[in-house]
Structure formats: C-alpha cells, structure tokens
Amino acid sequence: MSSNRSTESGKRRRFRRMLVDRSIDVVLLTFSLLMLLPLVFLVSNGFKTPQEMLAWPPTVIPANPTIDNFAAVLTQTPLLRWILNSILFAVMSTIAILATSSIAGYILAKFRYRSLNIIFALVLATAIVPFEVYMIPLYFQAQSLGILNSIWALLLGYLVMSFGIFLIRQNVIHSIPDELLEAARIDGAGELWIFFRIVLPLLRGALGALGVLAFFQAWTAFAWPMIVATNREAYTIEVGLALFQTGFTVDLGRLSAASALVLVPSITLFVILRRNFVQGVASTGLKE
Amino acid sequence: MATVEIRNVAKSYGPTDIIRDINVQVPDGAFVVLVGPSGCGKSTLLRMIAGLEDIDKGEISIGGRVINDVEPKHRDIAMVFQNYALYPHMTIAENMGFSLRLAKQSKAEIDQRVGEAARILGLTDYLQRFPKQLSGGQRQRVAMGRAIVRQPQVFLFDEPLSNLDAKLRVQMRGELKDMHARLKTTTIYVTHDQIEAMTMADLIVVMRDGVVEQTGAPLELYDHPANMFVGSFIGSPAMNFLTGTVRHDGGQQTFETASGFRLPVDAAVGALDGLTATLGIRPEHLQLAQTGQGLGGKIVTIEPTGSETFIVVQLGGDRISALLRQRLMASIGDEIWLMPQAGTTHLFDSATTRRLG
Ligand SMILES: Nc1ncnc2c1ncn2[C@@H]1O[C@H](COP(=O)(O)OP(=O)(O)O)[C@@H](O)[C@H]1O
Ligand SMILES: [Mg+2]
Numbered sequence: 246m247s248s249n250r251s252t253e254s255g256k257r258r259r260f261r262r263m264l265v266d267r268s269i270d271v272v273l274l275t276f277s278l279l280m281l282l283p284l285v286f287l288v289s290n291g292f293k294t295p296q297e298m299l300a301w302p303p304t305v306i307p308a309n310p311t312i313d314n315f316a317a318v319l320t321q322t323p324l325l326r327w328i329l330n331s332i333l334f335a336v337m338s339t340i341a342i343l344a345t346s347s348i349a350g351y352i353l354a355k356f357r358y359r360s361l362n363i364i365f366a367l368v369l370a371t372a373i374v375p376f377e378v379y380m381i382p383l384y385f386q387a388q389s390l391g392i393l394n395s396i397w398a399l400l401l402g403y404l405v406m407s408f409g410i411f412l413i414r415q416n417v418i419h420s421i422p423d424e425l426l427e428a429a430r431i432d433g434a435g436e437l438w439i440f441f442r443i444v445l446p447l448l449r450g451a452l453g454a455l456g457v458l459a460f461f462q463a464w465t466a467f468a469w470p471m472i473v474a475t476n477r478e479a480y481t482i483e484v485g486l487a488l489f490q491t492g493f494t495v496d497l498g499r500l501s502a503a504s505a506l507v508l509v510p511s512i513t514l515f516v517i518l519r520r521n522f523v524q525g526v527a528s529t530g531l532k533e
Numbered sequence: 534m535a536t537v538e539i540r541n542v543a544k545s546y547g548p549t550d551i552i553r554d555i556n557v558q559v560p561d562g563a564f565v566v567l568v569g570p571s572g573c574g575k576s577t578l579l580r581m582i583a584g585l586e587d588i589d590k591g592e593i594s595i596g597g598r599v600i601n602d603v604e605p606k607h608r609d610i611a612m613v614f615q616n617y618a619l620y621p622h623m624t625i626a627e628n629m630g631f632s633l634r635l636a637k638q639s640k641a642e643i644d645q646r647v648g649e650a651a652r653i654l655g656l657t658d659y660l661q662r663f664p665k666q667l668s669g670g671q672r673q674r675v676a677m678g679r680a681i682v683r684q685p686q687v688f689l690f691d692e693p694l695s696n697l698d699a700k701l702r703v704q705m706r707g708e709l710k711d712m713h714a715r716l717k718t719t720t721i722y723v724t725h726d727q728i729e730a731m732t733m734a735d736l737i738v739v740m741r742d743g744v745v746e747q748t749g750a751p752l753e754l755y756d757h758p759a760n761m762f763v764g765s766f767i768g769s770p771a772m773n774f775l776t777g778t779v780r781h782d783g784g785q786q787t788f789e790t791a792s793g794f795r796l797p798v799d800a801a802v803g804a805l806d807g808l809t810a811t812l813g814i815r816p817e818h819l820q821l822a823q824t825g826q827g828l829g830g831k832i833v834t835i836e837p838t839g840s841e842t843f844i845v846v847q848l849g850g851d852r853i854s855a856l857l858r859q860r861l862m863a864s865i866g867d868e869i870w871l872m873p874q875a876g877t878t879h880l881f882d883s884a885t886t887r888r889l890g
Contacts, residue, residue, distance in 0.1 A: 429631075432679075447622060
C-alpha cells in the first residue's frame with residue numbers, strides 16, 4: 246500500500262519536473278527564434294528585388310529571388326578585401342592585446358615595486374578616458390609614422406586594452422598564489438619559463454574570454470578605422486558597410502547582401518572556436 | 534645532507550624589525566623545529582634560508598657554504614608550503630618530476646626517481662591524476678614527494694600540516710618522522726603548534742617577536758624553560774604562574790604566594806631572601822594533598838576525561854589548573870588542596886621573567 250503510494254507520488258513528481266523542463270525549452274526556443282529572426286530577414290532581403298523589399302507583409306522566402314544585389318556588391322565594391330582587412334586587423338589586435346595584457350597584468354599582480362602602483366593607476370586612468378579623446382593625437386602620430394591606410398595604422402589604436410590588463414591582473418591575484426611561483430623558482434625555473442609554462446596555462450580561461458572580447462572589439466571598431474583609412478582599399482568591413490548608407494538614400498538590398506556576406510566569416514569563426522568561446526565565457530564566472 | 538648555520542641574521546620591513554640577531558646551528562641530519570606564536574617571524578626566517586627573502590644582516594650557510602647571495606635554485610634545498618603549491622595544470626607525476634625536468638635529467642632517471650618517491654608515499658596509483666582530484670592528505674604527500682625526488686641537502690617545511698584535519702595531522706606527523714628516519718636529510722620545520730614541535734623535533738628553536746627565546750631538545754625545554762614565555766608556550770595545558778616572594782627560613786627556602794600559601798623551593802635555586810618571583814607549576818605536576826598542605830581553594834571547573842581529571846581551582850586572587858591522574862569524586866564549589874611534586878616547580882625572576890637556578 247505505502248510503496249504503491251510512493252510510486253504514485255514519484256510519478257507525479259517526475260511529471261512535474263518534465264513539465265518544468267519542457268517550459269524552459271519553450272522559453273529558450275522562443276528567445277533564440279526572436280534573436281535569429283533579424284538575421285533570417287537580413288539574408289532573405291539580400292535576395293529580394295527593390296519592389297519586394299518594400300512589400301507588406303514582408304516575405305521570408307523571396308518570391309523572385311535574385312542575386313543582383315550580391316553581384317553588385319561584389320563587383321562594385323572591394324567587399325572581400327574589406328573582410329580580409331577586418332579579419333587581419335581583428336586577429337592581430339587580439340594577439341597584441343593578449344600579449345600586452347598578460348605580460349602587464351602578471352607583472353602588476355606579482356611584482357612589488359612602488360613604481361608599479363603608479364603605473365597601475367595610470368593604466369586604470371586610461372580606462373576612464375574615452376578613446377575619442379586621444380584618437381586625434383594618435384592619428385597625427387600615425388600620420389607622422391607614415392602608416393595611414395595600412396593595417397599598422399589600424400593596429401596602433403588597438404594594441405593595448407586597459408580592461409584586459411585589469412582583467413588579467415585580477416585573475417593572477419585570484420588564481421595564482423605566490424607560493425606557486427616560489428615553488429617553481431626553488432625547483433629551478435627561470436622567470437620566462439615560469440611565465441610561459443605556469444602563468445599562461447593557468448590563465449587560459451581568462452585569456453580565452455579576453456581574446457573573444459578583443460576580437461569583437463576590433464571587428465566592430467568604427468571611428469578609428471574610419472579616420473585612418475582614407476582610400477577604399479584600406480577600409481575595414483564596418484567602414485565599408487557604412488558607405489551604403491551615406492547621403493540621403495539607403496540601398497537596403499545591397500546593404501543586406503553585403504551584411505549577409507559579412508556574416509559568413511563571423512559564423513565560420515564561431516563554429517571553429519565554439520568550444521573555446523563557451524569555455525572562455527564560462528571561465529570568467531565562478532567555475533574553476 | 535648538510536649543517537645549516539644561521540649567524541646574527543636580521544631583517545626588517547621598513548622601520549619594523551621582523552628578525553633580530555638570530556643564531557641557530559642545525560646539525561647535519563637533524564630535524565629542527567622553529568616554533569613560536571603566529572607573526573613571530575618563523576616563516577620569514579625559513580624563507581630567508583630558502584632564498585625567497587633577502588638577508589639584511591648576518592650570514593646563513595648550508596654545508597659550510599655561505600648562501601646569502603645564492604639563487605634559491607642553487608641552494609640545494611626543497612621547500613614544502615602550507616598550501617602545497619602544486620602546479621594545478623600538471624599531473625602528479627609531472628609535479629613531482631618538475632625540478633628534475635628543469636635540471637635536464639633523462640626521462641628514465643626522472644621516471645625512476647618519481648616512481649620511487651611515489652612508492653614510498655603510496656601515490657603510485659595517482660601519478661596520472663591532477664592535484665584537484667586528490668584529497669588534502671594526498672596533496673600534502675605529493676608536495677613531500679616533490680621535495681624528496683630532488684634529493685636536496687636540506688628540507689624546509691612551512692606549517693605543512695595546518696590545512697589538514699586533526700586526525701590526518703597526527704597521521705602525517707608520523708609519516709614525516711618516518712620519512713626523516715629513512716632519508717636522514719637535514720630538516721627545518723616551521724610550526725606554531727608546540728605539540729608538533731615536541732613530537733617531531735630533535736631540536737626545538739622557540740621564537741618570539743623575531744628573537745630566539747631558547748634552543749634545546751624537546752624535554753630540555755619542558756624540564757628547564759629558560760624563561761616564563763618558553764614555560765608557558767611549551768606544554769599543554771599551559772603552565773600555571775603564581776607571583777610571590779622567596780623566603781629563607783633557617784636552612785629552608787620557601788615561596789610565599791601573593792595569596793599567602795607557602796611552597797618549598799629547591800635550595801639549589803639560591804634566590805635572595807625577599808626577591809619578588811614567579812613560580813611556574815605545570816598542571817600535570819600537581820597532586821592531591823592533605824587539607825592545609827600546599828595550595829587550597831575552591832573548584833571552579835571540573836572536566837573528567839576518564840583516565841584523568843582536569844580541574845581549575847580558585848586560590849584567593851589566582852586561578853590554577855591541574856591535571857590529575859585519577860578520578861575525582863568532587864564537584865564545583867568543593868574545597869581542594871594541591872601540592873606540586875617535589876622538584877618539578879620552576880622559579881622565575883618576576884622582573885626579567887628569566888629562570889632562576
Ligand atoms: N612582505 C612583508 N611586508 C611587511 N611585513 C611583513 C611581510 N611579510 C611578513 N611581514 C610581517 O612580519 C612578521 C612575521 O611574519 P611571518 O614570518 O610570516 O610570521 P610567522 O610565520 O611566524 O607567523 C609579521 O608581523 C608580518 O606581518
Ligand atoms: Mg608563517
């Protein structure tokens with residue numbers, strides 16, 4: 246009798262738990278559809294004629310699909326070149342930021358000289374000053390170096406990220422005890438060895454997250470690429486896309502087609518880095 | 534194996550003197566324990582021996598070689614830290630073989646030495662695991678293994694058992710002693726726990742506020758504490774102190790406590806008549822006495838443990854504790870008389886706190 250009752254209540258409990266699980270699935274599915282919808286329209290708009298673009302209600306599958314927009318974008322603008330510029334810029338900036346942040350963050354966290362406190366205060370101070378404030382002086386610097394319209398000019402503004410230094414410093418303080426480094430010194434490790442074989446591996450999670458941040462910061466950068474790149478060949482994709490909306494008209498079809506093309510590298514990158522991406526974001530939380 | 538000599542060593546952080554003129558001779562193969570209350574500078578001294586802190590004044594030598602300006606890795610020492618300091622991203626085998634790998638030993642040699650240490654410490658089945666997959670006691674063993682494989686001249690331990698629970702601590706204490714008995718490597722061990730010091734050491738160095746209060750074998754410190762600090766620090770439960778005056782009555786020397794009790798004092802002490810002094814009596818040296826003999830008062834606390842009874846007695850203005858090796862049919866508020874065993878009391882000069890005689 247009692248065992249019968251307990252299986253009854255067990256069944257009910259399992260049913261309730263399943264109900265909760267399904268509801269969570271439905272909510273998440275709704276949200277992901279809502280977030281996907283603009284992307285779907287973006288891609289489908291790229292295949293529409295100007296008339297259909299303005300039709301109401303909007304269609305998801307174009308009635309007369311056309312590749313005119315794509316053809317126009319690819320032939321009349323150096324779109325692939327812009328994408329390539331962006332990728333190169335984002336990758337190099339990410340590498341530079343990872344390098345500068347890990348070195349500076351580690352030194353600021355673990356070495357105790359009075360001068361370092363001042364340097365750290367300066368780093369924090371630069372985080373408060375908006376980039377736009379020193380963008381112009383930096384521009385003149387790039388000009389005097391003669392690197393305008395090149396990848397080096399783009400990089401100049403994106404070599405160091407004060408937030409990155411701060412993030413790594415906090416991570417080192419939090420997750421690498423002094424004793425670990427001292428044990429390594431006694432064991433016979435040199436300072437470089439310690440940095441590359443002990444500090445960096447232990448910062449993998451934080452560096453992954455910072456890498457993602459740095460990459461998208463560069464990928465979506467606009468103002469700086471806009472001012473240092475003056476000829477079309479040197480544009481990044483952000484700047485290039487902005488060209489479609491200059492003046493008084495917006496060529497929606499072409500803009501959509503170009504944007505859809507830009508999605509290709511982003512999505513590819515995400516698929517390749519999916520595991521690191523998830524790990525990196527997860528590791529900035531409380532997980533070990 | 535080697536001797537370690539610490540000569541007139543001092544260190545300060547800014548205006549604060551942390552270590553003041555310390556002298557310690559560690560004999561070859563000895564197990565020496567630096568003990569003292571937290572903050573007295575034990576870790577700092579150990580870290581100076583390891584080369585992790587600069588030596589401001591004085592000299593430290595290992596095996597006859599002055600190592601003041603020698604890099605930690607060239608001092609031929611191994612150190613075990615309180616929090617183990619294992620490399621989290623390396624397996625147990627990699628952790629233990631790390632120093633050998635840096636010393637460019639052959640793979641076969643590393644495997645052999647790591648395997649040997651793992652066998653001694655019972656870690657053979659865990660070699661391919663990572664530190665976070667081990668328990669606290671196992672991690673501590675790995676830290677010891679990492680020290681053993683280097684075959685250094687000196688082992689340095691900084692409170693290695695503090696993060697373990699009480700039972701494991703007792704067990705590891707035994708294992709550490711066994712290890713020392715087997716390897717006979719000179720060992721300097723830091724702890725704030727006097728029981729660890731008493732049970733493990735060949736030689737104890739008691740420190741306070743950056744100075745050495747006394748150096749000696751465990752029982753020497755217990756039987757002849759050089760001053761009131763050592764008397765109270767070594768031994769548990771702690772030594773009782775009664776202030777009073779030394780009296781010479783004919784050929785007899787007695788000690789009269791502030792509350793008017795009289796106790797005999799060993800004539801060999803030779804203290805001046807009328808000297809203000811402090812008498813130290815260990816709780817375990819007090820025995821029941823007849824009414825009117827020794828120290829009498831009312832019981833304030835009584836804690837039977839089966840084999841022995843711990844009591845606290847109010848003597849006028851003083852309180853003393855006693856550990857009696859018998860069951861006591863008494864209760865709180867009862868009057869009791871206690872007498873120290875002959876020759877077990879310690880007399881200190883109240884002004885200097887130094888031992889008399
Ligand atoms: N880097 C430092 N700067 C300033 N004071 C320190 C530093 N390291 C330790 N101290 C001080 O030195 C004293 C002794 O420390 P320590 O050797 O760690 O004591 P113990 O190990 O005996 O507990 C403490 O009062 C501590 O505050
Ligand atoms: Mg300490």
